[in-house]
Amino acid sequence: MQNLKYSFLRFMCMCFLLMFIMELEGKETRAVIDLQVLFSPYTDMENGIKGVVNAGGKIDVKIYAETTNTLVYHAYITSTSSAFAGIGTVYNKSALGSGAIYYPNTWNSRDIKTSLGSIERFSYDSSKIHPFPFLRHNINLKIQITEANSVMEICKIPGLGLIDRNGGNYLFHPNHYCYDLRHAADFVTKAWSHFKSPDINKPIDLVLAAHRGVWGFNLGNSYPENSSDAIRETKKYTDVLESDVMLTGDHQLIASHDYSMHRLSNYEGDKYIFEVNKDVYSRLKLRKKNTEVSNYPYLMFGDLIDLVKEVELIFTVDIKDLRARYDRNGNCIANCMYDPKTHGEEAKRKIFASWVEIFRGCIKIAMEKNAVQYVAFKLPYSYDEVRKYISEDTLSQVLYMPVIYPDNKEHLNFIDDWYAKAGKQLAAWQTNYRYIGDRYLVPFERGGKQYQNLLHYVYEKTGLRPGQYPEEAMDPKGVVNRWADWSMKDLRQDIRGDHLLQMTIPYAKIMVMTTDRTDIWDKIIDIYNQISQ
Numbered sequence: 016m017q018n019l020k021y022s023f024l025r026f027m028c029m030c031f032l033l034m035f036i037m038e039l040e041g042k043e044t045r046a047v048i049d050l051q052v053l054f055s056p057y058t059d060m061e062n063g064i065k066g067v068v069n070a071g072g073k074i075d076v077k078i079y080a081e082t083t084n085t086l087v088y089h090a091y092i093t094s095t096s097s098a099f100a101g102i103g104t105v106y107n108k109s110a111l112g113s114g115a116i117y118y119p120n121t122w123n124s125r126d127i128k129t130s131l132g133s134i135e136r137f138s139y140d141s142s143k144i145h146p147f148p149f150l151r152h153n154i155n156l157k158i159q160i161t162e163a164n165s166v167m168e169i170c171k172i173p174g175l176g177l178i179d180r181n182g183g184n185y186l187f188h189p190n191h192y193c194y195d196l197r198h199a200a201d202f203v204t205k206a207w208s209h210f211k212s213p214d215i216n217k218p219i220d221l222v223l224a225a226h227r228g229v230w231g232f233n234l235g236n237s238y239p240e241n242s243s244d245a246i247r248e249t250k251k252y253t254d255v256l257e258s259d260v261m262l263t264g265d266h267q268l269i270a271s272h273d274y275s276m277h278r279l280s281n282y283e284g285d286k287y288i289f290e291v292n293k294d295v296y297s298r299l300k301l302r303k304k305n306t307e308v309s310n311y312p313y314l315m316f317g318d319l320i321d322l323v324k325e326v327e328l329i330f331t332v333d334i335k336d337l338r339a340r341y342d343r344n345g346n347c348i349a350n351c352m353y354d355p356k357t358h359g360e361e362a363k364r365k366i367f368a369s370w371v372e373i374f375r376g377c378i379k380i381a382m383e384k385n386a387v388q389y390v391a392f393k394l395p396y397s398y399d400e401v402r403k404y405i406s407e408d409t410l411s412q413v414l415y416m417p418v419i420y421p422d423n424k425e426h427l428n429f430i431d432d433w434y435a436k437a438g439k440q441l442a443a444w445q446t447n448y449r450y451i452g453d454r455y456l457v458p459f460e461r462g463g464k465q466y467q468n469l470l471h472y473v474y475e476k477t478g479l480r481p482g483q484y485p486e487e488a489m490d491p492k493g494v495v496n497r498w499a500d501w502s503m504k505d506l507r508q509d510i511r512g513d514h515l516l517q518m519t520i521p522y523a524k525i526m527v528m529t530t531d532r533t534d535i536w537d538k539i540i541d542i543y544n545q546i547s548q
Contacts, residue, residue: 041075041160042161043159044160045155045157046156046157046158046182047155047156048154048174049199050151050152051151053127053174058173058174060128061099061171062173063092063171064171065096065097065167066092066096066162066167066180070164072162072163074162075160075163076159078157080134080156082138083137085114086124086130088125089125101125103125108122116137131154131174156175158178158196167179168180184196186208186212187207189411191412191440192388193207202254202327203327206328206329207388209254210329210527211441215474217524218524218547219524219539221524221528222527224331225530226257227257228241228244228246229245229249229252229533230242230248230304231304232534235304235306236303236307238303240279243311243314246319246323246328249533250327254327255328255527257332257529258270258330259271259333259497260334260373261334261336263293263296268316268377270318274289274497275287277499278302281300321384324384328389330389330390331442334370335497336366336369336370337365338350339353349498353365353369367396370394374394374405378413390413390414391415397429398432398436399436410437414440417444419446419447419469420447426469431476434476441479444473446469447483449510449511451510451520455468456520459472467521468520468521470520470523470526471522480525480527486504487511487512487532514539518543
């Protein structure tokens with residue numbers, strides 16, 4: 016018995032010793048940094064480490080330029096810090112090898128901008144490429160993180176962003192493309208990182224999502240909505256596209272805002288888009304806003320994916336599931352099998368089943384095209400409801416923007432649940448409201464803390480942007496729904512089209528604005544930036 020006890024104690028000691036050795040050995044990972052980002056005048060140069068350090072412990076972060084194996088950053092902390100902190104070492108360049116010949120004679124190791132500028136000059140002198148793309152390319156890096164009797168929470172490096180203790184992008188789930196710091200210089204990582212990092216200290220920090228692309232300008236004699244050139248035009252205003260995707264009769268995924276095809280195309284039949292097959296919609300041409308028929312065809316979801324990769328956009332997908340149609344008195348007049356008022360739970364199941372079919376189909380196509388990293392899905396369902404139908408391994412490769420509808424009585428629990436179960440998989444929130452007195456816009460208390468409104472809550476709770484669809488009039492007839500029914504909104508009851516009033520709402524200045532009028536919101540951003548100067 017004594018020998019057994021001794022063997023167990025020896026085994027435990029060996030385990031603790033092995034863990035200690037592993038911590039001292041640290042972790043090494045690779046990264047790629049975009050010099051244009053690092054040397055941009057708008058790049059935040061704050062850097063340092065947050066973490067818990069026990070007695071006698073240390074967190075140490077070193078970064079090397081891989082081609083020359085030259086140290087370009089070094090910081091460490093020896094006590095617990097909840098703010099970005101770090102002790103830099105003053106190095107003499109003679110101790111850093113041949114790659115450091117353009118370093119200052121003495122260099123503080125937290126000054127990564129000076130060191131990488133010197134590495135770039137070294138590359139310039141060594142290169143046979145003329146003209147050399149000075150500060151206009153990427154540098155491969157090697158990152159070493161060592162934790163001795165300590166745990167690093169996060170490290171912040173200018174040009175790379177936030178790094179977790181395993182050497183990945185702190186903002187993303189480890190299964191997501193953008194987590195790997197070898198992709199840090201890729202467009203998609205930079206775009207989503209900005210999307211997921213609102214700056215409340217700026218006078219305005221909106222992200223614009225071009226709804227259906229950029230269309231309808233030039234008195235309506237321009238590109239049709241959801242046409243290839245409307246999507247290409249998006250890049251002039253923003254890096255973010257938002258488009259609606261729905262099912263056709265043969266269960267293909269098509270980009271369309273309306274079920275009814277008369278407003279959007281030269282269709283002359285009496286069926287809806289979910290009733291027609293490829294032999295019909297493949298022959299149709301899209302209408303411009305002025306109703307003139309163009310030469311642009313309908314786009315399928317796969318076409319959208321090809322375009323966002325080509326143009327370099329990120330894509331928030333709005334799934335248009337199957338719903339019933341109602342008249343102005345609320346009576347169902349079409350597709351009534353999807354009406355919960357008359358068909359109860361069966362109708363709700365059918366709606367959800369159509370949503371899941373589109374969701375799964377979109378992910379499948381995006382994965383087949385090696386483009387799942389470009390998309391985020393708007394969704395009104397809980398994480399548990401969604402993961403019944405798609406594996407967590409697949410779900411974790413995608414980003415989400417949960418939709419909080421105005422009639423959701425459990426909206427705060429909905430937010431807390433999503434954040435607890437899939438926090439790193441969130442891109443932002445869709446916080447829908449309509450008027451100033453809306454319950455989402457009034458102060459409230461939760462957990463002993465006061466919040467100014469729902470926008471404040473999601474930002475404070477998750478660090479992410481709230482979002483809104485500022486439904487602007489798209490025509491003298493007003494706005495249009497998925498059935499192509501027109502209505503004129505009363506701005507006393509729906510403020511979403513009042514751009515300046517929206518900016519008086521606390522925390523609205525950091526929202527994702529999904530808009531048909533990127534040109535107007537672009538001007539709003541200019542106005543607030545000019546006011547702040």
